[in-house]
Amino acid sequence: MRRVVQFSTGNVGRHSLRAIIGRPDLELAGVHAASPAKIGRDAAELCDWGEPTGVLATDDVEALLALKPDCVVYTALAETRPVEAIEQLSAILAAGINVVGSSLVWMVAPRHAEDWVREPLEKACAAGGSSLYINGIDPGYSGDTLVHTALGLVTRAESVAVQEIFDYGNYDDAEFTGAAMGFGVAEDAELPPLYLPGVVASMWGGQVRSLAAALGITLDEVTQRTERWFTPERIDCTMMTVQPGEMAAVRFATEGVLNGKVVITMEHVNRLTSAAAPDWDFPPDGHSGVHRVVVEGDPRIEINTHVSHPVLDPTDAGCISTAARVVNAIDWVCDAPAGLVSVEDIPQTAVLNGLLW
Known part of the structure; x- marks a missing residue:
């Protein structure tokens, strides 16, 4: 059982949060929310899950790191605030916590990312002995x-x-x-x-x-x-x-x-x-x-x-697929050697985790 923190509950995050709650092999340890309207609310409310989880959203990053989860699912918007996102991700990784995420699209192909974004994240992985994997549906x-x-x-x-x-x-x-x-x-x-x-x-x-x-x-x-x-x-x-x-x-x-x-x-x-x-x-x-x-x-x-969905718009269905790209990789990334993870590192059969539950 992997203990997981969901970081943000926006267009992708609410879907990854719902997936984490529903998965029998994952335990929701904490939820980060930036909006004052979301802080203090049960995670179930933030993703339309039917039953309370007892996990309340917080904006206290240090408190979430103190939970010592196995992995953080990072879906906070990063493309308009890359420097802040790199600082947040570096703090998580340096604390020895693995990260999978859909944000900071520069890192979808980490071996070919520009130095300004790649190097601080490499250093944080080395300091914490942790791994980082970024992907999505496009880029990804x-x-x-x-x-x-x-x-x-x-x-x-x-x-x-x-x-x-x-x-x-x-x-x-x-x-x-x-x-x-x-x-x-x-x-x-x-x-x-x-x-x-x-x-x-x-x-x-x-x-x-x-x-x-x-x-x-x-x-x-x-x-x-x-x-x-x-x-x-x-x-x-x-x-x-x-x-x-x-x-x-x-x-x-x-x-x-x-x-x-x-x-x-x-x-x-x-x-x-x-x-x-x-x-x-x-x-x-x-x-x-x-x-x-x-x-x-x-x-x-x-x-x-x-991509389609019986209730949601196809753009929302695309957000579900974006969430799936990282949630399904949690187990493999947690077992991976410390460092930056590329999609080609992960055997495709290793991410077939959304089936039969």
Whole structure:
């Protein structure tokens, strides 16, 4: 039985919290919440679990570390506060506690992450004899597991493209996802940080370089491109109301270039309702979202992954899958040697832990 602390209860965290409570091989030891409205509430209330757990949410990190859990599931937003997140993760790891998480996407491919984010986490793992594993569905699964599957089906690959194409209209997260991506921002307003020069390439570049290394190629450069779409008509959706002249869709990509040609692409195409960016790529067959890999080669391979749920929106279903990527790895990561863990380190059969319970 692994004792686990859930760190944050947002769009991903509430799903990982629910998974931890329901798993017979995990014991919920504590819950961290930053919102004053959540502090002191039973964990069950924060994830719609039917029965009280007796575990109350707190913002006292030291008290949670004093519980000496085997693992912390870290799903707190990190992309808009990376320095603070690195400090929190370092404190947990240096205390000898393993971490699995979906945040700090720079670390999805840790061996190819930039020094400023990787080095302090490496030092914390060494100091505490602990392990850190970061993954998700994108970045993560589509660019490091699905793409490996696709590439294993060709005798020769000319190029590979990984895409997330999603309608975020029903995603109730204007405060973070909406603001970070710049939805509802006028064209002449200050650029959101995501679209500043080098930011997209910094965040997704590690996965591009990791895939290039797996293919045995040395890229000439890793570049980025971004394009925003501003609506001529008002758009009303769960995320927000977008007025004419404000951004309602965006596509951005990190690209690996070899001999003057783009050979690896990792791209997001995100919109608010199907009225936005009608000329851009859409998911197939009327789906609201897809994680897609296309390999141009011999033969051509295209794999489309759709997530769904009988009650929740597909964007919420994607958050469940994101949570699954780390919760299912807890046992393996706790047994792993100290240090940074990459997805390729973990045998895929070792994360089939969400079945038959």
